Amino acid sequence: MLFVFVLLVLLCSSRIRSVSAGEISTARRLWNEYEKDAVRSLRHSWVVALASGSLRREDFARYIAQDASFLLSFARAYGRALGKCPDVLGVECIKRFHTLLGAVTEELELHSAYAASWGVDLTEYEPLLATTAYTNFLDAISVNPESSAAEVVTAMLPCMALYSFIGTAINITAPPDHNHPFREWILTYASTDFAKAATDVANLLDFLLASSSSSLNLNRDFQHTTTLNQLRQLYKSAMQLEYNFFDAQSYETSHEHLSKIETMRTRIDQAALSGQLASILPNNEIYRTVLIDIDSIKEEECHLQEKNLESK
Numbered sequence: 074m075l076f077v078f079v080l081l082v083l084l085c086s087s088r089i090r091s092v093s094a095g096e097i098s099t100a101r102r103l104w105n106e107y108e109k110d111a112v113r114s115l116r117h118s119w120v121v122a123l124a125s126g127s128l129r130r131e132d133f134a135r136y137i138a139q140d141a142s143f144l145l146s147f148a149r150a151y152g153r154a155l156g157k158c159p160d161v162l163g164v165e166c167i168k169r170f171h172t173l174l175g176a177v178t179e180e181l182e183l184h185s186a187y188a189a190s191w192g193v194d195l196t197e198y199e200p201l202l203a204t205t206a207y208t209n210f211l212d213a214i215s216v217n218p219e220s221s222a223a224e225v226v227t228a229m230l231p232c233m234a235l236y237s238f239i240g241t242a243i244n245i246t247a248p249p250d251h252n253h254p255f256r257e258w259i260l261t262y263a264s265t266d267f268a269k270a271a272t273d274v275a276n277l278l279d280f281l282l283a284s285s286s287s288s289l290n291l292n293r294d295f296q297h298t299t300t301l302n303q304l305r306q307l308y309k310s311a312m313q314l315e316y317n318f319f320d321a322q323s324y325e326t327s328h329e330h331l332s333k334i335e336t337m338r339t340r341i342d343q344a345a346l347s348g349q350l351a352s353i354l355p356n357n358e359i360y361r362t363v364l365i366d367i368d369s370i371k372e373e374e375c376h377l378q379e380k381n382l383e384s385k
Contacts, residue, residue, distance in 0.1 A: 099282055099301065100275035103227070103308045104234055108354075110312040111238050112363045114319055115341065118334050122324045124243040125337035126253045132323045133255065134191060138198035139318070141184045146208035147229065148177045153215035154225035162284055166222070169277050176233075176270035183261055203321035207314040214307065223281040227304045230278060231311040233271040236262045241353050246344040247337065 097105075104111075114120060119136075122128040151174055158166035188195050200208070215225045240262025243249075249256040261267060324330070344350050345360040354360060 098275070098279045099304065100230060100278045102301075103230070103304060104275075106305065107231070107309055107312050108356075108359050109363050109366075110309075110316065111235050112345075112354075112360055114235055114312075114316050115239050115242055116338055116363070117316065117319045118338075119319050119322045119324050120239060120243075121334045121338045121341065122330070123255050123258070124247060124341070125333045126249070126255060127325065127330050127333040127337075128255065129323075129325050130191065130254070132325070134188070134193045135198060136322050137184045137187050137193070138195045139201055139204045139322070141181060141188075141195050142198075142200050143204055143207055143318070144177055144181050144184070146211050147232065148174060148181075150211045150215040150225055150229055151177065154222045154229075157220070157222035157225065158281070159284070162281075165280075169273065169280070172273055173270065173277070176267070176273075180261075183257070187257075201321045203314070203317045207318055210310060210314055221281075223278060224303065224307060226274065226278045226281060228307045228311050230274050231308055231315055233267075233274045235312070235315050237268050237271040238353055240264075240267065242341065242344075242350055245350055245352075246341050 119128070119132075123133070151170055155166055155170040184195070187193070211228060214220050214228045240259055243259050244263035249259050253259070324334075342360070342364065345354055345357055348357060351357070
């Protein structure tokens with residue numbers, strides 16, 4: 074029996090291990106690998122319209138309703154993830170998830186306050202396809218009896234990390250004055266409190282992965298030991314769903330408003346490339362790569378348009 078136990082420990086440690094001095098954590102590694110996706114979301118026209126203050130009130134209200142619907146699913150996923158925690162980690166997991174549920178509650182209260190001040194009934198809005206796709210994704214991974222707590226947390230991590238990144242980037246680039254209609258939204262996600270909540274989720278993932286190799290609950294933990302490739306796929310999918318969520322939101326497309334969006338996007342680009350966002354984007358080459366990719370796509374589109382004109 075001792076031989077079997079040692080063998081299981083060795084097998085588990087060959088997958089995702091605890092982070093020792095000098096090593097990069099799994100949560101940080103995942104962010105680094107998909108940081109380009111975060112930059113794409115930051116530069117999305119809807120996000121930039123919000124940053125510039127030019128977003129229409131009704132469009133923001135629709136977004137708030139969609140996000141409130143998503144956050145309810147997000148909170149349920151936290152509860153299911155807690156239920157997947159090994160018994161030997163029970164008390165510590167309860168403490169950590171309790172803190173994170175508190176952060177979600179504050180977000181929902183923020184949305185409710187916006188709705189109340191604007192006289193908006195959040196229940197009037199039907200979930201968009203992008204919203205449903207995201208909540209279905211969280212439900213599927215959190216309900217699945219074969220998924221581990223670490224997998225569920227990985228699927229939820231991009232939301233927290235991305236909003237902290239976007240809020241901070243906007244606040245550094247163009248701090249909202251008291252007349253900015255979305256000042257409270259920006260300051261909430263740029264706050265140290267929200268940054269801590271995002272860090273808490275990242276630390277929770279690393280805690281779960283590190284604990285899985287030392288838990289005595291062999292039947293459950295060794296069965297659910299998760300590979301980095303599995304986590305990558307979940308993280309990547311969640312990042313894409315975040316972008317799709319922004320992409321599904323509406324905004325004013327008049328010439329005047331599009332001009333404001335482009336002006337703000339240029340400010341964000343300049344802030345990133347000049348190192349102004351170094352606290353959240355230490356490697357601005359990531360940003361340059363995104364811009365190069367965008368230019369390449371635009372160039373390809375131009376070539377296609379030219380070919381179509383020639384064929385007519």
